[in-house]
Amino acid sequence: MTENILHETAPEAPITQGLAKTFEPAAIEAKWYPHWESSGAFRPARPDAVPFTIVNPPPNVTGSLHIGHALDNTLQDVVIRYERLRGKDALWVVGTDHAGIATQMVVERQMEAHQDKRTNYTRDEFIAKVWEWKTESGGTITRQLRRLGCSMDWSREQFTMDPHFTRAVVKVFVDLHAKGLIYRDKRLVNWDPKLKTAISDLEVETREVKGGFWRFRYPLADGVVRSDGLAYIEVATTRPETMLADMAVAVHPDDARYQSVIGAFIEQPLTGRRIPVVADEHADPELGSGAVKITPGHDFNDFEVGKRAGFKASDMLNMLDAEARVVQTADGLVPAEFLGLDRFDARAAVVAAMKAAGFLVPHLDQNADGDGEEHEFEPRTIQTPFGDRGGVVIEPWLTDQWYVDAEKLAKAPIEAVRSGAIEIVPKAWEKTFFNWMENIQPWCVSRQLWWGHRIPAWYDANGKAYVAEDEAAAQALAGEGVALTRDEDVLDTWFSSALWPFATLGWPDDTAMVARHYPNDLLISGFDILFFWDARMAMQGLEFMGEVPWRRLYLHGLVRAADGQKMSKSKGNVVDPLGLIDQYGADALRFFMCAMESQGRDVKMDERRVEGYRNFATKLWNAARFCQANGIGASQSLAAPAATHAVNRWIIGEVVETLAALDQAMADLRFDAAANAVYHFVWDTFCDWYIEFIKGAFDDETRAVAGWVLDQMLVMLHPFMPFVTEELWHALAGPPCPRDNDLILARWPEPAAHVDAAAKSEVEWLIALVSGFRTAKNELGLAPGARLEAWLPDPSDATRAIIAANGPAIDRLARLSAIHFAPAPAGAAMQVGAGDATLIVPLEGLVDIAAEKARLEKALAASEKEAKALAGRLGNPSFVERAKPEAVDKARADHAHHTAEAARLAAALKRLG
Known part of the structure; x- marks a missing residue:
């Protein structure tokens, strides 16, 4: 008795008639996805099975599907469909991130379009408007993920601002604060003057901007003179306006030019501020004059130099307000004419003032004759940070923010990767991971927004913070009668998304779900968020769950334009995945992503390859139509049918080998190898050879074997091309024997068979013979259909047996009307090899x-x-x-x-x- 291939019974599937002549993906996609979702096929419903869990990197709720999402989610869907077919209790957690800055900007822009603005409302009123927008317009990307075929458990769709998720976020903040791992500090941040908030490094993009390099003389104070007789130090800067907050000049401790003045003071020309000359290795003796002006409150490198020089952050000078306009510093030494100026207007004013006072060192632009023309500055192309949302130059700004002690939290993830508890694939990324984690800086988690998780901290009149899960608990900490004011800031969205692997499972409330699905089995992520998201999930998972968030971390590359350039709207080389789906179908785009995803390399976009995989789907479709027309349909057997014909024994062995290669590739997360294994089996082995061999020889055995192979092929291909395979799965089992389950819930192949070496040798001999003759005819300009005779002197017994058993196939496929076991006639001839045989075809009369x-x-x-x-x-x-x-x-x-x-x-x- 054969074992039934069916695994689970699904609700009645959409009716699929006999296969249409033309493969049209759009109608198939529109039919099957709603059916899968409504039937519950995406939900974990196998309580006795081994669980398998992945979570999607939550896209911004404001987002729409871009080509990077298409790659990332295709790879995840391939894995989850594969594990579901293998009988696992598969859960793919799906959801969206509230995207604090992006979402607030979207809503504010809509308000601006109606001559309205956020500040016309209370905080609660504005947040209500954001929720309204989210309800009406925030589901674009989730609808688009469905078009890609992503089999996510939509019944458990998550949102980082959902009440249960917010409870988890607040608990984590409060607990980390209680452990001393969250604290408030004054440090430099990336400040966006347009949005008026701190932003993360990921939200900063570097652009090349034409700027300048100005040189100034700073006079030494107290009559001090350098050993070379000069009474000044020359400094250079690309940001002259910051000299209004200069606090030191740094020179290298080994620079002989300045040994005599280390510890001396300079009198800054515009402010009159006395600033010390400090020794610090940050100053490069080979760059410019070797001396660097130090403005700790407005430059990240200067901030570190200032700390080494003994300046406390609380004493560092700040010369800009939240909108990057000049304000008075704490020492009151900024001249009045600069106050209120925008930072770039201040730059021009500072340069003009220094020039008028005689402290500007002009740049000499020399010509070929050695003459030159003086300019105020040396033109330079400067790598300048811009906010990717606000679109203005980012300002390093000294401000009070909330920080996570990332250095302490990083220790456990570092050990987890070293011990193998977390496997990073490709392994080459481990070095980058360790380098960043071992040199990690405090993590700024506060943002000056209204939309987001509000920081659970309340302040008394003296500015003391009380951190608690709610106001009542904070009041209890402060004492009765102490007036408290809630912190206005919200948390960085990366803080909440760091809890994604366990908060999405209901932590800390739903312990049963957490126990079953945590740790997750795998995380698939772009390498560009390794530190912003992946590493922080590892920190929080190990800190709060005592266990890694996932056992394997797969990092894929970027999708680049065909010429290798990074895609960007400004370059006009962005590719819309939805347009590709409209044109070629989701299956073709998915297969392209997998076939091109080679570990450690970026994917180069090539629309011709996508079109080629559409042709691959069409080839499969046509092969299925051919089989259906010849009485070949669905198999009822999980194990391979009994077979006596060599070609049938051979194709069963090819299924066994393909399955092994596919399983190994999936175990190694080699998506390209997995896709190529099933591609070559479908196109080359099944369509190009097996179907050709069995044409005209459709006995019961061959129909049973062909139907079984088709089933195995559809199951193996399903994770990559779910739509066309589901359609064919049902079409091939049409009336009178319809399937009682969907392919998405079928069983992974278990052939219970082996590779038949004799059959493999025989069929490969035939393939070599046919291929050889086709190639030879093409090379010599002979018509493909030309019938030839061949001579084969002294064939081996094995070769004689193969020829004797396959005469009709040799005649039909190789177009050989006869093979003579004798020496060939004298004269020019072509030779074709097959196994140990060399067949000779006289060319006299056929070719000049x-x-x-x-x-x-x-x-x-x-x-x-x-x-x-x-x-x-x-x-x-x-x-x-x-x-x-x-x-x-x-x-x-x-x-x-x-x-x-x-x-x-x-x-x-x-x-x-």
Whole structure:
């Protein structure tokens, strides 16, 4: 009795009639996704099975599907569908991030369009408007994820501002504060003057901006003179306006030019502030004058120098307000004419004042004759930080914020990766992980917004903070009668998303769900959020759950434009995945993403490849139609049917080998290898060879085997191409024997069979023979359908047996009307090898031998010459290093083409022997 392939019974599936002549993905996608979701196919419902859990990186609630999302979510869906088919109790947690800055900006822009603004409302009124927007417009990306085919458990959809999630966020903040791992401090942050909030490094983008390098003389105070007789130190800066808050000048401790003045003072020309000359290795003796002005309140490097010089953060000078306008510093030394100026207006005013006072060192722009023209500054292209949301230059700004002691929290994740409790794939990323984690800085978690998780801290009149889960608990800490004011700030969205692996499961309330699905089994993430999200999940998971958040972390690359450039709207090279789905279908885009995802490499977008995988789906469709037309349908057997014909024994073995390769690739998270294994089986093995072999030979055994192989093929391909495979799964089992389950819930193949070495050898001999004759005909210009006779002297017994058993197939596929077991007639001939046999075909009367040789020799010489020239160019380091990447890639492709062509032509000449 055969074992039924069905695993679970699903609600009645949409009716699928006999296969249409043309494969049309749009209608299939529109039919199957709603059915899967409504039938509960995405939910974990196997309490006795081994659980398998992944969580999606929650996209911003304001977002729409971009090509990076398409890659990230396709890989996750492949894994979850694969594990579901293998019988696991699979849960893919889905949800969105409240995206504090992005969401607040969207709502404020809508208000501006109606001549309205946030400050016309109370905080609660504005937040109500954000929730209203979220209800009406915040589900765009989740609808688009459905179009991609993502089999997420939508019944448990999460949102980082949901009440249960907010409780988890507040608990974590309060507990970390109680442990001394969250504290308030004055430090520099990335400040966005337009949004008027601190932002994370991920929200800062660096752009090249044309700027300048100004040089100024700072006079030494108290009559001090350097050993070289100079009474000043020259400093250079790209931000002259910051001199209004200068607190020191740094020189390298080993720089002989300044040894005599270390510890002396400078009188800053505009403010009159006395600032010390300090020794610090941050000053590079080889750069400019070797002396650096130090403004600790407005530069990240200067902040560290200032700390080493003994300045407390509370004593560092701040010369800008939240909108980057000049304000008076604590010492009151900023001249009145600068107060209130925008930072860039202040720059021009400072330069003008220093020039008027004689302290500007002009830049001499020399010409070929040695003459020169003086300019105020040296033109420079400067790497400048911009806020990706506000679009203005980011200002390092000294302000009071809440911080997490990331250094202490990083210790457990570091050990987890070292011990193997967390496996990072590809392993090469471990070095980057350790380098960042071992040098981690305090994590600023407060943001000056209204939308988000409000910080659970209340202040008394003296500014003392009381951190508690609610106001009543804070009041209890402060004491009765103490007036308290709630902290206005909200938490960085990365703080809440760091709890994603366990808060989404209901922690700290739903302990049963947490116990079953935590730790997660795998996290798939872009490498660009390794530190912003992945590392922080590891910190919080180990701190609060005492266990890693996931056992494996897979980091994929970016999707780049076809020429290798990073996609950006400004370059106009952004690709819309929804447009690709409209044109080629979701299955084609998904398969492209998997086939191109090679560990450690970025994916180059190539629409022609997407089109090629649409053609692959069409090839599968046509093969299924052919089978259906010849009485081949669904199998009722999980194990391989009994088979006597060599071709059937061979194809069963090919399923066994493909399955092993696919399982190994998935275990190794080699998505490209997995996709290519099933691709070559479907296209080459099944469609191009097996179907050709069985044409005209449809006995009961062959129909049973072919139907079984089709089933295995659809199951193996389903994680990559879910829509077309589900459609074919039902179509091939149409009336009178419809399926009683959907493919998404079928069982992973268990052939209970082995590779039949004799059958494999026999069929591979036939494939070599047919391929050889087809290639030879093409090389010599013979018509593909030309029927030939071959001579084979002294064949082995094995070869005789293969020929005897496969005469009709050899005649039909190789177009050989006869094979003579005797020496070939004298004269020119072509030779074709198959196994241990070399078949000889006389060419007399078929080909003009002399003319064909001359043609082949001429073409061979041309290809060899071109290949040699390209090899020389590619062997020249100057070309490889200096040419555009696309030019180098083209040269390599052309070299490979001409090398292969030369080999083909040489083989053709050899055949003419």
